[in-house]
Amino acid sequence: MPPTDTTPEAPTPEEAPKTPLSKTPLPETAPSKTPLPHGDTPGIRFEKVVKRFGGNVVLRELDFTVAPGERVTLIGPSGSGKTTILRLLMTLEKVDDGVIWIGDRSLSHMERGGRRVPANEKHLHEMRKQVGMVFQQFNLFPNMNVLRNLTEGPVHVLGVSRDEAVERARGLLDMVGLADKIDAHPSQLSGGQQQRVAIARALAMQPKVLLLDEVTSALDPELVVGVQDLLRDIARQSDLTLLCVTHEMHFARDISDRVLMFDQGQIVEEGPPEQIFGDPAEQRTRDFLQAVLAT
Amino acid sequence: MSDVLDSFPLLLRGSWITLQLTVYSAVLALALSLLFGVLGTTRGLAPRAVSRFYVEFFRGAPALVLMFWFFYSLPLIGLRFTPMFAAVLALGLNYGAYGAEVVRGSINAVPKAQYEAAVALNLTPAQRMRRVLLPQAVALMLPPFGNLLIELMKATAVVSLVTIADLMFRAQQLRAATGETAAVFATILVMYFVIAQLLQLLVRYLERRTDRMLGRRPRKGQPELRTVAAGAPGVGGVG
Amino acid sequence: MSWDWNYTGEILPDLLSGLRITIAATLLGYVIALVLGLVWTLLQRTPSRAFNLAVHWVAEFIRSTPLLVQLAFVFFVLPGWGLTLSALTAGIIGLGVHYSTYTAEVYRAGIADVPRGQWEAATALNLPRRRVWRSVILPQAFRRVIPTLGNYLIAMFKDSPLLMGITVVELLNSAYQAGAKSLQLLEPLTVVAALFIIVSVVSSLIIRRLERRYATN
Known part of the structure; x- marks a missing residue:
C-alpha cells in the first residue's frame, strides 16, 4: 500500500509553523540557475522496519511518516538507531524486514511479476535520484578538486552538460560562500569549508530529500555556527524534505517542524520542537535532554 | 678486464633485451593485475572465484617453472611458443598474480566512507570503481608496484636458462670466451643495479605525482612495514 | 600426446630427491637470511652515519640485482679467489645472503612501525634504554614482522629453482633431467608446477592465519 501524501500525525507543509519566508517562490527567470531544488517533493514512510546488525536489533518494527517538505530532526542517545534510519534511506544499508516508502514507491523493494522482491541495483539507482546525504566526515573525494566534486555526479549520473554543471556548481559555491x-x-x-562543499555537492544532484547525518559533529567548535547558518538558510529557502540527525539542540529547534525522540530503535516521543524541548512528556526524553544540555 | 670492456657492446645488447623483457612483462602483468584485482573486489561469487583461482595458481608457481612448462611441456600437446613469448607470458602471469593482490588490497583499503559518498551521489557501481575507488587506490598501489617492478626486472635474468640472449646470457657467453669470470659478473651486476635504480626513480616520480593529485604530503624516508610486506614476492597484499 | 601415468610414477623418486634438495636449500638459506638480516639492521644503526649509509647501499645493491647472477658469482668467481664451494653450498649461501637484505628491511620497518607513543611512554616511565628495547620495542616489532618473514620463506622456496643455474639438481632440475633423457617433459614439469602450487597455497593459508593471530590494530 503506497502511503498517502499526508498523514494525520504529520503536519502538511502549509500547516507547519514556518516563517512566511519559507514558501517564497524563487524568481521565475532562469530557473535552471537557482541552486535549490523546488517542486514535487515526496514524503517518506517507514512501515514496520526492522534492522539488525548481527544479533543486535537496531530498529524494531519502526513506523513513522515524514510529510512532503517536512523538516524532521531525530534525536536520542547514541546507538538508538537514528543514523541507521538515514543510512537506510540512502541505501547504504538494507532493511531486514518491513518497507520504506519514498513518495509512492518502495525504496527497499520492487514489483516483479506482481510480487514484491528486494530491490536490485537498477531500482536503487532510480530511487536514489530523489535522495541526497551530507555526512559527518564530509567524505569529499580527495582525488578531485572542489569543482569536480560538484560536477562529477551531475555530469555522469544526471547527464547534465559539463558547461551547465560548472555553471550550477558556481551558483552553489556562491551560495555556500566558497x-x-x-x-x-x-x-x-x-x-567547515569541506562540509560546505559537501552540502553543495549533495544539492548539485537536486535531491528532493536531504539527509543530514551529524553534519557538525566533526567540526571545531568555532566552525559549527557557520555551517548551521547555511543549513538554516537552505531549509528556509527550499521545499526539501529534510531529515536531520544532530546533537545540537538549538540547531534542531531552529531547523525542524517536528522532532522525533528515539531510544533503542523506537520512537519514544514526537512533537513540534517547542513541545519536545520545552515540555517533554516522557521521562526518557527529559533525561536525555538534561544529559545533552549539561555538556 | 680489457676483454670485458671490448665486449661491452655485447653486454649492452643483452641489457636491451633485459629491458624489453621487463617492459613487455610489466605491461602484461599490469593489465592482468587490474583485471583480476578489480574482479576480486566485486560482490559476485563467480568473478571472485575466478580471480582467486588465477592468483593462487600463478602466484604459486615460480616464474622459472612456468617458463619451462610453457617452453618445453606445452609444445608436446601442440602449443608452441617462441622463447621470448614463453618468457613474457610466464613473467607476466606470475607478476600479474602478485599485482592483482596489491590491486585488490588497495581498493579494499580505500575508506568505506568514500564508497558511501559515491553511492549517495548515485554513481553506478562501474562509475564508483572508475571515478572514486580506483584513482584513490592507485596511490596505495604505487609503492608495492614499484617493488614488484624491480623484482620483475631481476626475475628476467632467468630467461637465460631458456636460451634468450639477455644480459645474464651474454655474460655467460663472455665468461666462456674470455675466462674473465669476476670482471664479467661484476660488470653485469653493476648494470642490473643501474637499471634497478632508474626504475626506482621512475616509480618515485609517479608516487610524487599521485600524492600531489590526492593533495597528500609526499612520504619521506623509508618504506613502512605494510609496503615492505606488500612487496614481498611471497603471498603478501596490502591491507 | 597424452598424459602417461606409468611414466609419471617412474620419475617420481627422482623428483622427490630433488624436492629434498629444494627444501634443504630453502630452510638453510632461510636461517642465514634471518640471522644475517639482523646483522645488516644493526650495522645500519651505528653512531657513524657514513658507515650506516655505506652498509645501506651495499644491502641495496644486493637487493636490487638478480639472485641468479649472484649465485653465478658465488659459484664461479669465488673458486678463483681460492674458495671452492659445492654447488649446493654456493646456492644456500647465495639464497641466504640475497634474502638477508630483505629480512633486514623487514626488521627495520617492524621497529619503525612501533608507534611513537610507545617510545614516549617508556621515556615517561624513565626506563633505561636497554630495557625499552628488550621489553617494549622488540617484542612488539617481532609480532608485527612474523607474517612478513613467513612470506619471505615462501618467496625463497619459490626462488630455489634458480639453483639449477649453477648445476644444483633441485626439484626443477631433477624434473628437467628426468624428462630430457626420455624427451618427455610434459609429465615431470607439470608435476613440479603442481607441487610448487600446492606448497604455496597451503603455506599461504598458514601465513593468513599467522596474520590474523598477530594482527595489530
Whole structure:
C-alpha cells in the first residue's frame, strides 16, 4: 500500500509553523540557475522496519511518516538507531524486514511479476535520484578538486552538460560562500569549508530529500555556527524534505517542524520542537535532554 | 678486464633485451593485475572465484617453472611458443598474480566512507570503481608496484636458462670466451643495479605525482612495514 | 600426446630427491637470511652515519640485482679467489645472503612501525634504554614482522629453482633431467608446477592465519 501524501500525525507543509519566508517562490527567470531544488517533493514512510546488525536489533518494527517538505530532526542517545534510519534511506544499508516508502514507491523493494522482491541495483539507482546525504566526515573525494566534486555526479549520473554543471556548481559555491575555492583541493580546506562543499555537492544532484547525518559533529567548535547558518538558510529557502540527525539542540529547534525522540530503535516521543524541548512528556526524553544540555 | 670492456657492446645488447623483457612483462602483468584485482573486489561469487583461482595458481608457481612448462611441456600437446613469448607470458602471469593482490588490497583499503559518498551521489557501481575507488587506490598501489617492478626486472635474468640472449646470457657467453669470470659478473651486476635504480626513480616520480593529485604530503624516508610486506614476492597484499 | 601415468610414477623418486634438495636449500638459506638480516639492521644503526649509509647501499645493491647472477658469482668467481664451494653450498649461501637484505628491511620497518607513543611512554616511565628495547620495542616489532618473514620463506622456496643455474639438481632440475633423457617433459614439469602450487597455497593459508593471530590494530 503506497502511503498517502499526508498523514494525520504529520503536519502538511502549509500547516507547519514556518516563517512566511519559507514558501517564497524563487524568481521565475532562469530557473535552471537557482541552486535549490523546488517542486514535487515526496514524503517518506517507514512501515514496520526492522534492522539488525548481527544479533543486535537496531530498529524494531519502526513506523513513522515524514510529510512532503517536512523538516524532521531525530534525536536520542547514541546507538538508538537514528543514523541507521538515514543510512537506510540512502541505501547504504538494507532493511531486514518491513518497507520504506519514498513518495509512492518502495525504496527497499520492487514489483516483479506482481510480487514484491528486494530491490536490485537498477531500482536503487532510480530511487536514489530523489535522495541526497551530507555526512559527518564530509567524505569529499580527495582525488578531485572542489569543482569536480560538484560536477562529477551531475555530469555522469544526471547527464547534465559539463558547461551547465560548472555553471550550477558556481551558483552553489556562491551560495555556500566558497566561490573562491572552486579550484582548491579538499585537503586545502578547513573542516567547515569541506562540509560546505559537501552540502553543495549533495544539492548539485537536486535531491528532493536531504539527509543530514551529524553534519557538525566533526567540526571545531568555532566552525559549527557557520555551517548551521547555511543549513538554516537552505531549509528556509527550499521545499526539501529534510531529515536531520544532530546533537545540537538549538540547531534542531531552529531547523525542524517536528522532532522525533528515539531510544533503542523506537520512537519514544514526537512533537513540534517547542513541545519536545520545552515540555517533554516522557521521562526518557527529559533525561536525555538534561544529559545533552549539561555538556 | 680489457676483454670485458671490448665486449661491452655485447653486454649492452643483452641489457636491451633485459629491458624489453621487463617492459613487455610489466605491461602484461599490469593489465592482468587490474583485471583480476578489480574482479576480486566485486560482490559476485563467480568473478571472485575466478580471480582467486588465477592468483593462487600463478602466484604459486615460480616464474622459472612456468617458463619451462610453457617452453618445453606445452609444445608436446601442440602449443608452441617462441622463447621470448614463453618468457613474457610466464613473467607476466606470475607478476600479474602478485599485482592483482596489491590491486585488490588497495581498493579494499580505500575508506568505506568514500564508497558511501559515491553511492549517495548515485554513481553506478562501474562509475564508483572508475571515478572514486580506483584513482584513490592507485596511490596505495604505487609503492608495492614499484617493488614488484624491480623484482620483475631481476626475475628476467632467468630467461637465460631458456636460451634468450639477455644480459645474464651474454655474460655467460663472455665468461666462456674470455675466462674473465669476476670482471664479467661484476660488470653485469653493476648494470642490473643501474637499471634497478632508474626504475626506482621512475616509480618515485609517479608516487610524487599521485600524492600531489590526492593533495597528500609526499612520504619521506623509508618504506613502512605494510609496503615492505606488500612487496614481498611471497603471498603478501596490502591491507 | 597424452598424459602417461606409468611414466609419471617412474620419475617420481627422482623428483622427490630433488624436492629434498629444494627444501634443504630453502630452510638453510632461510636461517642465514634471518640471522644475517639482523646483522645488516644493526650495522645500519651505528653512531657513524657514513658507515650506516655505506652498509645501506651495499644491502641495496644486493637487493636490487638478480639472485641468479649472484649465485653465478658465488659459484664461479669465488673458486678463483681460492674458495671452492659445492654447488649446493654456493646456492644456500647465495639464497641466504640475497634474502638477508630483505629480512633486514623487514626488521627495520617492524621497529619503525612501533608507534611513537610507545617510545614516549617508556621515556615517561624513565626506563633505561636497554630495557625499552628488550621489553617494549622488540617484542612488539617481532609480532608485527612474523607474517612478513613467513612470506619471505615462501618467496625463497619459490626462488630455489634458480639453483639449477649453477648445476644444483633441485626439484626443477631433477624434473628437467628426468624428462630430457626420455624427451618427455610434459609429465615431470607439470608435476613440479603442481607441487610448487600446492606448497604455496597451503603455506599461504598458514601465513593468513599467522596474520590474523598477530594482527595489530
